[in-house]
Amino acid sequence: MTRYFLAGLIFVGSSWAWEKASAQEIRTTDTSQTESPKTKTNKPPKAKRQIKRGIKWLVAAQQANGGWGAGSHAHQEIRDPNAVPTDPATTAFAATALLKAGHTPTSGDYQDAVRQATENLVATVEAAEPKNAKITSLSGTQPQRKLGEMIDTAMTAQFLTRVAEHLPQNDPLAKRVEAALSECLERLERTQQKDGSWQGGGGWAPVLQSAMNCNSLEMALATGRKVDASKLKAAKQYQKSSINIDSGAAMSGASGGVELYAFAGGLRGNAGDAAEAQQAVESAKAAGKLEEDAPVNEQSLRIAGVSEIRAKELGDATAQNQSQLRRLSDEQLLAGFGNNGGEEFLSYLMTSESLVIAGGEAWDKWNKNMTSRLGKVQNQDGSWSGHHCITSPVFCTAAALQVLLTEKDVDLLRKIAKLKDSTSNDDDEPAQGK
Numbered sequence: 001m002t003r004y005f006l007a008g009l010i011f012v013g014s015s016w017a018w019e020k021a022s023a024q025e026i027r028t029t030d031t032s033q034t035e036s037p038k039t040k041t042n043k044p045p046k047a048k049r050q051i052k053r054g055i056k057w058l059v060a061a062q063q064a065n066g067g068w069g070a071g072s073h074a075h076q077e078i079r080d081p082n083a084v085p086t087d088p089a090t091t092a093f094a095a096t097a098l099l100k101a102g103h104t105p106t107s108g109d110y111q112d113a114v115r116q117a118t119e120n121l122v123a124t125v126e127a128a129e130p131k132n133a134k135i136t137s138l139s140g141t142q143p144q145r146k147l148g149e150m151i152d153t154a155m156t157a158q159f160l161t162r163v164a165e166h167l168p169q170n171d172p173l174a175k176r177v178e179a180a181l182s183e184c185l186e187r188l189e190r191t192q193q194k195d196g197s198w199q200g201g202g203g204w205a206p207v208l209q210s211a212m213n214c215n216s217l218e219m220a221l222a223t224g225r226k227v228d229a230s231k232l233k234a235a236k237q238y239q240k241s242s243i244n245i246d247s248g249a250a251m252s253g254a255s256g257g258v259e260l261y262a263f264a265g266g267l268r269g270n271a272g273d274a275a276e277a278q279q280a281v282e283s284a285k286a287a288g289k290l291e292e293d294a295p296v297n298e299q300s301l302r303i304a305g306v307s308e309i310r311a312k313e314l315g316d317a318t319a320q321n322q323s324q325l326r327r328l329s330d331e332q333l334l335a336g337f338g339n340n341g342g343e344e345f346l347s348y349l350m351t352s353e354s355l356v357i358a359g360g361e362a363w364d365k366w367n368k369n370m371t372s373r374l375g376k377v378q379n380q381d382g383s384w385s386g387h388h389c390i391t392s393p394v395f396c397t398a399a400a401l402q403v404l405l406t407e408k409d410v411d412l413l414r415k416i417a418k419l420k421d422s423t424s425n426d427d428d429e430p431a432q433g434k
Contacts, residue, residue, distance in 0.1 A: 044371070046371075046375060047371045047375070047404060050371075050374065050375055050378055050404060051101065051401060051404050051405065053378070053381075053382030054097075054378070054382050054383065054384070054397055054400065054401045054404075055097070055098065055101050055103075055110070055401065056382055057381055057382035057383045057397060058094055058097060058098070058383075058394070058397050058398065058401065059098070059110050059113050061081035061082070061094075061383075061393075061394050061397075062094070062113055062116070062117070063081075063082060063086050065086060065116075065120055066091070066113075066116030066117050066118075066119055066120035067086025067087070067088075067090075067091040067117065067120045067121075068081065068086055068087075068090045068091050068093075068094040068095075068117075068394045068398075069081065069084040069085050069086040069087050069090055069091075069141075069392075069394065070084065070087060070089070070090040070141055070142040070143055070342075070390065070392035070394055070395045071083075071084035071141070071142055071392055072084070072140050072141060072142065079385070079391070079392075079393055081392075081393060081394045084392075085138070086120070087136065087138050087141045087143065087144075087152065088121060088124050088135060088136050088138075088152035088153075088155070088156050089141070089143040089144070089147075089151045089152040089154075089155045089156070090141075090143060090392065090394055090395050090398070091117055091120055091121055091156075092117075092121055092152075092155040092156045092158065092159035092160075093155050093159075093395060093398040093399065093402075094117070094394055094395075094397075094398040095113075095114055095117035095118065095121070095159055095163070096155075096158065096159045096162060096398070096402060097397075097398045097401040097402050097405070098110055098113060098114050098117075099114060099159070099162050099163060099166070100401070100402055100405040100406075100408045100409055101401070101405055101408070102408070104163070104166035105118055105163060105166060105167060105171070105173065106166060106167070106168070106171070107166075114163070115173070117159075118159075118160075118163055118173055118177065119173065121156050121159065121160065121180065122160075122173065122176045122177060122180045124136060124156070125156065125180035125183050125184060126176070126179075126180065128183070133149070133150065133153075133187060133190070133191045134149055134150065134152060134153060134187075135152055135153050135156060135183070135184065135187065136152050138152075142342070142389070142390045142391070142392050142395065143155075143342070143390060143395065144203070145203065145204065146203060146204045146205060146341075146342065146343060146389045146390050147203050147204075147205060147206065147208050147209040147212070147343075147346075147390075148198060148199070148203030148206040148208075148209030148210075149203065150187075150188065150191055150198050150209055150213060151203075151209050151212060153184050153187050153188055153213075153216075154184075154188065154209065154212040154213045154215075154216045155212065156180075156184055157181060157184035157185060157188065157216040157219075157220065158212070158215065158216050158219055160177050160180055160181040160184065161181060161216070161219045161220055161223055161225070161412075162219075162409075162412065163177060164177050164178060164181065164223075165223070165412075181220070181225070182225070184216070185216070185217065185220055185225065185227065188213050188216055188217060189217070189227075189228050189231050192213070192231050192234070192235065195234070195238055196210075196231075196233075196234030196235045196236075196237055196238030197210040197235075197238045197254065198210045198213045199254055204256045204389065205254065205255050205256035205258065205261045205343055205389075206254045207239075207242070207252045207254040207255045207261050207262050207265050208255075208261050208264075208265060208343060208346055208347070210235065210238060210239065210254070210265065211239055211264070211265035211268055211269060211350060212346075213235065214232070214235035214236055214238075214239055214265075214268075214269055215268060215350070215353075217231065217232045217235060218232060218236075218272065218416055218419070219412060219416065221419060222412065222415040222416045222418075222419055223412070223415065235269070236269045236270070236272075236273070237269075238269075239265045239266050239268065239269025239270070240266055240269050240270050240317070240320060242255075242262040242265070242266050243262075243263070243266035243267075243270070243320050243323075243324065244323070245316060245319050245320045245323060246319075246323060247323060248263075248320070248323035248324040248325075248326060248327045249327075250262035250263035250266055252265075256343075258336050258343070259333055260333055260334065260335075260336040260343075260344065260347045261336070261343055261347055263324065263327070263333060263347070263351075264346075264347035264348070264350040264351050264354075265347075265350065266320070266324065267321070267324045267350070267351055267354040268350040268351070268353060268354045270317050270320050270321055270324075270354070271321070271353070271354040271355075271357035271358045271416070271417075272357060272416050272417060272419055273313065273314055273317035274314075274317050274318055274320075274321035274357075274358040275357050275358045275359060275416075275417035275418075276314060276317075276417070276419070277296050277301060277314035277315070277317055277318045278296055278318070278358070278359065278360075279417070279418075280301055280304045280305075280306055280314070281294065281296045281300050281301065281304055283304065284300070284303065284304035284305070289303055289304060289305075290303055290304065296315075296318045297315050297318065297319075298311050298312055298314075298315030298316075299315075301314050301315055321358055325360070325362050328351070328362060328365075328366055328369075329365075329369075334348075334373075340377060340384075340386060340387055340396070341386040341387060341388040341389040341390050341391065341396075342386045342389060342390025342391070342392065342395045342396050342399060343389055343390060344386075345384065345386075345395075345396050345399035345400050345403065346399050348370055348373075348374075348399075348403045349399055349402050349403050349406070351366065352366065352367070352370065352403050352406035353406055353409070353413055355367075356406055356407060356409070356410060356413045356414075357413045357414070357416050357417045358417070359417070367406075367407070370403050370404070371404060374400050374403060374404060378400070379393070382397075383396070383397045384396040384397045384399075384400040
């Protein structure tokens, strides 16, 4: 990366005033029937105000075609969200934030905004050239230049996976969403490299793109779509390969020299396996196969009935997860590049998702830390801005909101935790979630 930004540069977000957004209260999804007791979701009043202001700003920033834009890498000085072209990655990312806040294409105060965004993304995929890797002809956007050229496909796939759950079968959009999602998944699988990554096509920190692509395949599998199990396994292994199991340190040449990005990708790629290991040991304890104080490790997993190879994989996953959890209070790690850019916010989001998937007490402490951290850097107009790389207030606001709303995604994240060893198959046949 050409580091022509001063590390200490502080951008004070401009205050824009739009009247498009309503002042009505945000309706949030009730997850009380599916939450683990260790995943607290009651936000303090201050956090609720942060979310409300951010959602209102984000809806006001939506353009007439239903999309949002981050702007180009060549013109990062343009911060007005209505003065940049819309792009699929930013549109999907912003619409996902609205979904997590309880607004769907058929319900919520901002259902029209979500439906328009869904139509925008579906139309984009439908118009994409079949032989191309990307779903868009746009190039040089901030997300593409910093994360990689497949980021539009990944973020669109994740949004479509989520929004499909909110569309009744008789909705005209339902079949189009499924078809567009299948197209995105096919392109992701087709463009994966032999090492399990998606480093091709540029990007300053493509380790984050690889993480998002991996997450897209995992989410699709967890919700019943067909996914090539060998490709998902390779993608997860690539994310985990940059983590030192003993120390939790992250090293990757694809992280732009910033440890946080590889750290978050590794933690997220490992979360499902760590959750599987925990569940296997707990089940064995309940069945009387293990003592109550038995640790989650390879030996316990073998006693629990896990195969030798898988027990080794899950034992390593647990060790890695625990070593990374010990570093969550490392301020030097969390500082990322030195100040907040879209990459930092995205890394925080993947870390939040990891903690919900893997479970445990670390979530509550992390959630409080993030609520405080993000509250301190929210702009007066309700948005968040980046100070380097991805500076777009739309992208950063969407990411910050999703960090604050991670537990609202608990149903989908827990499905990932219940995938068991469906990605450990040795054959190349597609797997299908349950």
